[in-house]
Amino acid sequence: MPIMNERLVNEVDDSLRWFIKWLDTHGETSYDFHTFYASPVGGKAKSLYYTSPILGVFAVAPMVLCEAFFPSARGLFWKKQRFPIADAHYAMGFALLFRITQKSEYYQKALHFLDVLEQTRCPGYQYFCWGYPYDWQTKEGRIEEGTPLITSTPYAYEAFKEVYGIDKEQKWLDIMHSIANHAQADIKDYETSPNASACSYTPHNSGGVINASAYRAFLLTSASIDFGADEYRQTAERNLNFVLESQQPNGSWYYTNDDKGAFVDHFHTCFVLKSLAKIEQLTGNSHCYSAIQRGMGYYLTHLFDERGLPKPFSVSPRLTVYKRELYNYAECINLLSILKNRFPEFNNTLSVVLQDLLSRWQKPDGSFRSRQLLLGWDNVPMHRWAQSQLFRSLCYFLSTSQSLP
Numbered sequence: 001m002p003i004m005n006e007r008l009v010n011e012v013d014d015s016l017r018w019f020i021k022w023l024d025t026h027g028e029t030s031y032d033f034h035t036f037y038a039s040p041v042g043g044k045a046k047s048l049y050y051t052s053p054i055l056g057v058f059a060v061a062p063m064v065l066c067e068a069f070f071p072s073a074r075g076l077f078w079k080k081q082r083f084p085i086a087d088a089h090y091a092m093g094f095a096l097l098f099r100i101t102q103k104s105e106y107y108q109k110a111l112h113f114l115d116v117l118e119q120t121r122c123p124g125y126q127y128f129c130w131g132y133p134y135d136w137q138t139k140e141g142r143i144e145e146g147t148p149l150i151t152s153t154p155y156a157y158e159a160f161k162e163v164y165g166i167d168k169e170q171k172w173l174d175i176m177h178s179i180a181n182h183a184q185a186d187i188k189d190y191e192t193s194p195n196a197s198a199c200s201y202t203p204h205n206s207g208g209v210i211n212a213s214a215y216r217a218f219l220l221t222s223a224s225i226d227f228g229a230d231e232y233r234q235t236a237e238r239n240l241n242f243v244l245e246s247q248q249p250n251g252s253w254y255y256t257n258d259d260k261g262a263f264v265d266h267f268h269t270c271f272v273l274k275s276l277a278k279i280e281q282l283t284g285n286s287h288c289y290s291a292i293q294r295g296m297g298y299y300l301t302h303l304f305d306e307r308g309l310p311k312p313f314s315v316s317p318r319l320t321v322y323k324r325e326l327y328n329y330a331e332c333i334n335l336l337s338i339l340k341n342r343f344p345e346f347n348n349t350l351s352v353v354l355q356d357l358l359s360r361w362q363k364p365d366g367s368f369r370s371r372q373l374l375l376g377w378d379n380v381p382m383h384r385w386a387q388s389q390l391f392r393s394l395c396y397f398l399s400t401s402q403s404l405p
Helices: 006-026 040-051 053-069 071-076 084-101 104-119 153-167 170-185 210-227 230-246 266-283 286-302 326-339 344-361 383-401
Strands: 136-138 141-143 189-193 196-199 313-315 322-325 371-373
Touching (some): 006 383, 040 136, 084 383, 170 210, 210 266, 230 286, 266 326, 286 344, 322 326, 326 344, 344 383
Antiparallel strands (some): 136 141
């Protein structure tokens, strides 16, 4: 596989070494984007904002102000925690580094994060699944700590699969099968057309979030091939059709198709597109290819600014208190790395984003800034938002930019 840009590849390699030293020193718990609202008081304030917006503005104002001007105040609202979605990304990243370098230390780190994932699965469920370690207040109500999320669990499937590809350990394959059974049996379907169904976000709520169906479609497509299970494929196809039918005429996807989610943002768009891209890689589905072409046309035109850098929203649901977001960089690098060998025109955009990331976002300690605020930076490193996602994306970029042994 040809090297995209040797200097840039070397800079990414140096950046990853620097980051790993930080991770070893900092530890595997952190604050989070939702830390301001994870406590009982924060959750009630957010709930009030959703149910009574005028009163709710006053309730969440202190947290919004801290988020915008005093991000280090997160520690006043909630505690540092471990995040399964971050552990899955770290496992994938280290597995990719092992494949590139054959250094056993990276394989051992990947095994460590898989061991952690085994310990942090959602309690009370027959099959392996993962969610958030705090109560999460949404517009639809509260999602309790330990509730499985179809937007988190697929990453664990990929993590176990990545390591299984290295060592062929039956244990990992058994866990992958359990994860697939969870996605098939515990997550609900809601018919949206004769050929399509939206899936639920958790085992307990209704469907409609478009990226959730994209995640499940990819997980079950992959599992249908891994285990020769036709029932997985059939469910995946209905979820995939929902995603395809939800694409707007201009190529975009809203968060949901109702008024509550009528916004278009950067990383959720990436979630949908990368799921389609991975399904298309696995199956050669021509409908995915067509949707990706139209989606990428919108993405590159509307979700980058005049400097060619990721911007948070093209259709915003609210006033934002920041200019740029690390999560957008992480998902942008991941998506463009997946597609760059099939669409060479994306290489220039990828180079611009990587160069800005490496020159402005990595801090002296090796971690990355979380947000560029209206004034200054949010320098609080958060594993889920999005140190781990960026780490995995940079590892994946490296793996696609040079030959693997």
